[in-house]
Amino acid sequence: MRRFAIAVLLALLMLVLSVSAAFADSPHFLFADSSVSTSTGALTVSFKDAGLGTGTTSIVITLKVNTATAVYQCFNNGGNHPKAGNKETVSTSLVTSGTFPVSLQSATYLGIFVSDASGNTLEATPDPISTGPIHIKIS
Numbered sequence: 001m002r003r004f005a006i007a008v009l010l011a012l013l014m015l016v017l018s019v020s021a022a023f024a025d026s027p028h029f030l031f032a033d034s035s036v037s038t039s040t041g042a043l044t045v046s047f048k049d050a051g052l053g054t055g056t057t058s059i060v061i062t063l064k065v066n067t068a069t070a071v072y073q074c075f076n077n078g079g080n081h082p083k084a085g086n087k088e089t090v091s092t093s094l095v096t097s098g099t100f101p102v103s104l105q106s107a108t109y110l111g112i113f114v115s116d117a118s119g120n121t122l123e124a125t126p127d128p129i130s131t132g133p134i135h136i137k138i139s
Contacts, residue, residue: 025053041070056102065094106132 032047045063052059069091075081108131112124 025056026051027059043068050105052102058099058101060097060099062095062097068092068094106130108132 027049028051030048030050032045034043034045036043043065047061049059049061069089072088072090073081074086108128110128112127112129113121114124115121
């Protein structure tokens with residue numbers, strides 16, 4: 001009887017965890033910050049995408065730039081540019097994609113209790129308890 005009760009409790013726990021994981025799939029960006037290198041003109045975009053769920057091991061992210069403009073001009077060996085109007089301006093749009101691994105960032109547990117078959121229940125301490133930042137690749 002005791003083994004049966006433990007098996008039922010474990011089955012219920014697995015059900016609760018799987019249902020909460022299904023509702024956790026709500027992808028959204030927390031931030032997207034862009035910067036441009038002053039020495040090369042390269043664009044860098046840093047971002048954090050959250051709410052991907054536990055079943056996702058990687059995600060494709062696409063970066064789109066509506067208008068990218070570069071101005072080119074000749075400089076002489078002395079580092080000066082001639083007074084002539086020999087500038088060239090080019091504009092284009094940019095799109096690039098990449099596949100990024102999904103990583104666990106942190107974990108928090110709230111409402112931690114242990115119970116025995118006779119009905120005794122005790123709250124574990126500390127409650128809540130958290131860890132982070134942690135970086136574990138999910139595969």
